[in-house]
Amino acid sequence: MLTVEGLNAWYGEAQVLRDVDLAVAEGEIVTLVGRNGAGKTTLLRCVMGLHERCTGRIGLRGDTAFGTRPAHRRARLGVGYVPDDRGIYATLSVEENLLLPPVVGPDPWSLPRVYETFPVLRERRRFAGTQLSGGEQQMLALARVLRSGARLLLCDEPTEGLSPLLVEQIGEILREIKAAGVTVLLIEQNLHFATTVADRHHLLAEGRIVESLDNGAVRAREHELLAYLGI
Amino acid sequence: MSGFLQQCFNGLVSGGFYALLALGLAVIFGMLGVVNFAHGAFFMLGAFGAYVALAEFGVPFWAALVAVPALLFLFGAVLERTLIRRLVPFDPLYNFLLTFGLTLVLQDLVKREYGVQSQPYPRPAELSGSLDLGLFDYPAYQVFVLAAAVLLCLAVWLILTRTRVGMVVRAATERPELTRALGVNVGRWVTPVFAFGVALAGLAGVLAAPMRAVNPLMGADLIIAVFAVVVIGGLGSVFGSVLAGFAIGLVQSLGNLYVPALSQTLIFIIMAGVLLWRPAGLFGREEART
Ligand SMILES: Nc1ncnc2c1ncn2[C@@H]1O[C@H](COP(=O)(O)OP(=O)(O)OP(=O)(O)O)[C@@H](O)[C@H]1O
Ligand SMILES: [Mg+2]
Secondary structure (H helix, E strand, O other): OEEEEEEEEEEOOEEEEEEEEEEEOOOOEEEEEOOOOOOHHHHHHHHHOOOOOEEEEEEEOOEOOHHHOOHHHHHHOOEEEEOOOOOOOOOOEHHHHHHOOOOOOOOOOOHHHHHHHOHHHHHOOOOEHHHOOHHHHHHHHHHHHHHOOOOEEEEEOOOOOOOHHHHHHHHHHHHHHHHOOOEEEEEOOOHHHHHHHOOEEEEEEOOEEEEEEEHHHHHHOHHHHHHHHOO | OHHHHHHHHHHHHHHHHHHHHHHHHHHHHHHHOOOOOOHHHHHHHHHHHHHHHHHHHOOOHHHHHHHHHHHHHHHHHHHHHHHHHHHOOOOHHHHHHHHHHHHHHHHHHHHHHHOOOOEOOOOOHHHOOEEEOOOOEEEHHHHHHHHHHHHHHHHHHHHHHHOHHHHHHHHHHHOHHHHHHOOOOHHHHHHHHHHHHHHHHHHHHHHHOOOOOEOOOHHHHHHHHHHHHHHHHOOOOHHHHHHHHHHHHHHHHHHHHHOHHHOOOHHHHHHHHHHHHOOOOOOOOOOOOO
């Protein structure tokens, strides 16, 4: 589905991604874990076409020129972005936040389905987006890319700061869309949660992928990894 | 009492011009991040367009009211495509300088052709009389201008809040980069939004022709006050700009009546006060554009 080869990225003179290779197969959920500042967010921004100072090849479903396209074209090829700050608009109502992205995939969630899954969004659909609580905004950000029918989701710490109950709900949704064949590249600091939803995990350190682990390896080394991540 | 009310009416009429110009400035700033210094020159072109249309081609006011803004829309679109767009990626100062230079060029071109003296423009015959507003008689044309300004602002507000185009403009104004990442081709809307702002300034110019002196500097005199209005309303806030436009027109007009010594400076005193109290303006958001 997604292939990244030899990706480098800079902020000014500082190189924050070094020769990153990554492949995510269709229907897979793959996480990126790493300490603060490791370059996880930058990696997603490069894939989304939001970071100009990067080199390397990014392909989507055999479209080798994907990495040269402008951000809005990439989104329209079926990529949904949940940014680390949720990206909820204050000047749009909750419902407008949901309807802003064009439909980009063959099987988008309808508005009734979104509201059935997230009843609180229906209740508040006329509120300004930023009048929602932090947790509700995270739900909205996820619901928004589901509504667009994106086939590849790039999710930047969607469970950060959520109550265990909401984390569990996000887990259920991720398993549900995975069953429907959606692919997810997920930044996730909650290792336990990561092993319950994902297939594989990549450990990013100082801009490099230093290890790739499956769920068994993460569980076996959970204490060591948590200590490394400083959580 | 009726003198007071009449002065209020005068204030709202000039506030209508502020509001129309500030509205265009606000949507252009919001969507492009460009402080369009040439907005006053477009206003002047609108008035001159109406004058030339009548004097040279015999085109009546009502036709000019449609045709001149349409031409300015095209002019704005070409300008955005050929010049403004190239400078947007750089420091906003470049476009400020570009539009400042453009203002001088446009003013001088008009000056060369028509001189600096004011040109007469008759009121349309249908609106040449006055209306009995109960407490006083008021020129029908002024009533028309006020109604047109209010309706235009209302229409733009409805477009912004009730249509998909408006939703895209709001989203692109608030978070341009994120909006692209969500699949919206923000670039496609930039030209029409800029051209629309220019056309709105031109329309205000046509409306001004029968009641204000039509001369090459009419826009330059106005634009400084409009900048103050936009700052008071909150840079980039469409609602704030319109409200501040009418409010400042009203306050200025009453100021003329009660404290004539301050008539020219009142608006800037208000601006300074508002900025001390709310640095982002009355309806501006505090966080900086990204
Ligand atoms: N706008 C910026 N300007 C300069 N440097 C930046 C900028 N954004 C990030 N960086 C630097 O780039 C590096 C990678 O940042 P990035 O945000 O990708 O890390 P991250 O892994 O997402 O971290 P976190 O867990 O804190 O979200 C960090 O060292 C950070 O300091
Ligand atoms: Mg991050």
